[in-house]
Amino acid sequence: MKKASISNNVIRRLPRYVRKLDDLAQQGVERISSSELGRQMGLTPSQIRQDFSCFGEFGQQGYGYNVELLRDEIAAILGTKRGYTVMIVGVGNLGHALLENFDFIGSGFQVVSAFDVLPELVGTEICGIEILDGARLPQLMGERQADIAVLTVPRGVANSVANLLADNGIKAIWNFTNVELHLQNPDVVVENVHFSDSLLSLSYYLSERNDREAAGGNL
Amino acid sequence: MKKASISNNVIRRLPRYVRKLDDLAQQGVERISSSELGRQMGLTPSQIRQDFSCFGEFGQQGYGYNVELLRDEIAAILGTKRGYTVMIVGVGNLGHALLENFDFIGSGFQVVSAFDVLPELVGTEICGIEILDGARLPQLMGERQADIAVLTVPRGVANSVANLLADNGIKAIWNFTNVELHLQNPDVVVENVHFSDSLLSLSYYLSERNDREAAGGNL
Numbered sequence: 001m002k003k004a005s006i007s008n009n010v011i012r013r014l015p016r017y018v019r020k021l022d023d024l025a026q027q028g029v030e031r032i033s034s035s036e037l038g039r040q041m042g043l044t045p046s047q048i049r050q051d052f053s054c055f056g057e058f059g060q061q062g063y064g065y066n067v068e069l070l071r072d073e074i075a076a077i078l079g080t081k082r083g084y085t086v087m088i089v090g091v092g093n094l095g096h097a098l099l100e101n102f103d104f105i106g107s108g109f110q111v112v113s114a115f116d117v118l119p120e121l122v123g124t125e126i127c128g129i130e131i132l133d134g135a136r137l138p139q140l141m142g143e144r145q146a147d148i149a150v151l152t153v154p155r156g157v158a159n160s161v162a163n164l165l166a167d168n169g170i171k172a173i174w175n176f177t178n179v180e181l182h183l184q185n186p187d188v189v190v191e192n193v194h195f196s197d198s199l200l201s202l203s204y205y206l207s208e209r210n211d212r213e214a215a216g217g218n219l
Numbered sequence: 220m221k222k223a224s225i226s227n228n229v230i231r232r233l234p235r236y237v238r239k240l241d242d243l244a245q246q247g248v249e250r251i252s253s254s255e256l257g258r259q260m261g262l263t264p265s266q267i268r269q270d271f272s273c274f275g276e277f278g279q280q281g282y283g284y285n286v287e288l289l290r291d292e293i294a295a296i297l298g299t300k301r302g303y304t305v306m307i308v309g310v311g312n313l314g315h316a317l318l319e320n321f322d323f324i325g326s327g328f329q330v331v332s333a334f335d336v337l338p339e340l341v342g343t344e345i346c347g348i349e350i351l352d353g354a355r356l357p358q359l360m361g362e363r364q365a366d367i368a369v370l371t372v373p374r375g376v377a378n379s380v381a382n383l384l385a386d387n388g389i390k391a392i393w394n395f396t397n398v399e400l401h402l403q404n405p406d407v408v409v410e411n412v413h414f415s416d417s418l419l420s421l422s423y424y425l426s427e428r429n430d431r432e433a434a435g436g437n438l
Binding site: 009077092148 | 227228230231233234235237238242261296297298299301303311312313315316317319320321322326327328366367390391393397399406408410412413414415416417418419420421422423424425426428429
């Protein structure tokens with residue numbers, strides 16, 4: 001596979017394809033053309049063909065794409081078949097919500113541990129995962145090595161905990177703290193979740209709607 | 220402003236610019252060139268100039284951009300100066316986490332109400348917001364009309380609650396339920412938060428890192 005030159009924009013679109021193809025498969029759709037897929041996703045057919053061509057050929061000219069096959073190929077490219085394991089670091093409201101509601105298994109990931117420093121949480125279980133003592137993080141995380149840490153600790157300790165995780169072998173951090181992490185180890189993969197980006201986009205589209213309606217009202 | 224033909228890709232980048240410019244302002248940076256801004260954000264200078272040209276001219280050739288001015292202009296384009304109000308619908312772990320940790324005010328939004336159906340929550344307060352009775356949603360939301368509903372209810376009721384909100388005048392829904400909403404009112408602006416998109420991107424970059432290291436190990 002000629003992976004070297006894939007742009008971040010393409011990478012960012014791949015999970016959307018997976019979601020869309022999951023939906024289509026659930027609706028019983030077996031094949032789909034690039035033009036129909038594009039119509040449903042707000043992308044041009046040539047954009048779609050170009051995206052997929054980065055990874056080789058999935059479709060057959062004139063026959064469209066096999067929905068399940070394409071879904072599996074893209075999921076594999078995204079690494080969801082590699083059996084990555086996950087630890088939750090910080091089981092406050094957000095960590096708790098992710099443990100309880102996020103479909104890690106369905107996305108291809110397995111939660112192996114969860115940590116918090118609150119004495120009343122340590123030793124309890126959420127969805128079958130025992131909350132371990134955050135004060136013993138370095139020791140305990142070594143026993144159940146995870147690939148990815150979900151960082152849901154308070155802002156104030158985000159950087160110190162992130163560096164502690166990196167020092168103890170974590171390779172990737174899914175960062176929900178809204179703090180820009182400064183890691184001593186530059187090899188750690190960091191993915192930031194910025195809720196505000198999504199709210200601001202919504203705000204733009206709402207403003208557009210309001211302006212359109214105001215203009216219509218003045219006609 | 221020539222807003223009509225702005226692509227979704229540009230809209231999606233605007234919040235990132237706001238975040239970056241906020242960071243720069245906090246660091247005391249007053250002016251920045253498009254090439255330096257591009258370097259820090261992983262975008263080309265021409266991409267940046269092109270993005271901003273959609274909305275008119277912010278910079279002066281050779282002088283770079285005024286960081287605070289540019290930040291305010293983009294924030295205004297995104298509608299964050301319009302005083303939008305927000306209601307939280309569903310104060311489980313996620314709704315609670317947003318109420319407690321998300322900086323609505325700092326992003327330009329004001330939370331005016333929160334709803335839940337759990338009797339033990341109704342009447343309590345979180346961060347100064349009283350939790351109102353979800354069973355009386357239509358009546359109570361009319362009294363404190365919000366522009367945007369944050370949908371953090373369980374999956375099973377996502378669509379019925381979303382339609383109830385739309386029927387009662389909500390114009391935009393920030394959807395955290397991971398359920399694709401089917402609204403009878405096509406004018407409602409829906410913004411979906413898909414945690415999995417971000418996790419799958421992380422998974423890709425982690426896989427890339429692992430492959431690189433494996434290849435290095437074989438040299």
